[in-house]
């Protein structure tokens with residue numbers, strides 16, 4: 001088999017790269033190789049099936065990693081609105097700037113992308129699991145797990161990272177590049193829950209509570225997020241926690257999550273509230289002190305775990321120090337991070353092919369003719385459409401530059 005440009009991986013960035021290359025030079029043949037039986041499987045699961053494909057708030061603070069020109073690449077390519085309108089997919093956004101297809105259907109996005117690819121004459125070679133890459137003359141030979149080969153002049157590696165291996169991304173292509181001598185930055189699940197000791201979480205399973213959560217290491221607050229914090233029997237979850245998961249990479253063993261479960265009140269206000277409730281419910285048991293402020297399970301959890309008083313004792317027995325202590329801890333409830341999540345439940349990979357391995361065009365510094373895009377690179381975005389936007393932008397950028405290099 002021969003093609004001018006081979007794209008490894010039929011995910012978001014690979015589909016965009018193929019479209020970018022073929023649009024730049026329609027005379028070139030472009031083939032996507034994909035190990036699964038069809039392209040775009042992960043895309044179908046994004047945004048809970050609604051595909052949060054970009055954000056109206058594309059600022060550098062939402063991107064992380066060692067690739068130097070992330071924002072230049074995002075700003076140089078077509079906006080998500082322009083890119084998707086070329087495929088007849090209008091976008092809408094919610095009140096937080098998260099952008100979705102008007103259909104709110106990831107399947108419709110994939111269908112429109114595939115229509116565009118077929119219109120452009122891009123070939124799909126599914127069931128081709130890349131096992132090795134060999135240089136040959138001024139091109140490459142890609143070998144598959146079942147001994148097929150594909151000769152090509154250029155390669156765009158768009159095979160994703162380690163997150164969500166159920167969608168084909170098991171890091172195998174990152175390992176191929178590592179074996180070829182590429183520098184790989186430390187890998188870690190991102191946009192993912194964080195594990196805490198199950199003992200500390202007893203009584204909180206299934207609880208959802210609004211508040212702020214900060215990642216703290218060595219006494220320093222690394223980042224604070226606001227939103228709905230969710231508890232499972234062994235982890236803290238929710239978008240606000242997802243956005244802190246990447247800190248595990250550099251703070252393993254020293255990371256704490258600090259929750260403020262009354263972020264809408266200052267401490268004095270919270271204390272006044274507790275004093276008022278103490279008077280109102282003087283004869284009731286301590287377990288009713290926080291009834292009305294929190295749902296049942298977190299209300300009982302907090303008094304049980306913070307106060308040194310039996311929960312069936314009368315509220316009138318609490319002293320001012322008890323209330324101060326309770327207010328303090330409601331605003332500063334800490335959970336030591338016991339570990340990161342498994343790759344299966346992570347949405348994104350932090351780390352990957354190090355930025356020093358590619359030039360501004362996303363071409364390999366050492367192997368000319370080889371380009372990279374998407375999550376395989378050491379770039380990760382926050383939850384909220386930033387990762388798919390990186391996939392589209394870097395894919396279009398690498399595709400265009402790759403076609404121009406021929």
Ligand SMILES: Cc1cc2nc3c(=O)[nH]c(=O)nc-3n(C[C@H](O)[C@H](O)[C@H](O)COP(=O)(O)OP(=O)(O)OC[C@H]3O[C@@H](n4cnc5c(N)ncnc54)[C@H](O)[C@@H]3O)c2cc1C
Pocket residue numbers: 008009010011012013014033034035036039040041042043045046047048051052053054128129130131158159160161163164167168169170171172173346347348373374375376384385386387388389391
């Ligand atoms: C459940 C879930 C929900 C998400 N929701 C959102 C969201 O709403 N918004 C957002 O911005 N981001 C979201 N993400 C993240 C986003 O999907 C990814 O960042 C993005 O898909 C990365 O695109 P990519 O093309 O780089 O890699 P991928 O989309 O992972 O595609 C890589 C492709 O390469 C193929 N491949 C891997 N190895 C080989 C091999 N050896 N040979 C051939 N092919 C191979 C894989 O099968 C896969 O099809 C979500 C992720 C998950 C898991």
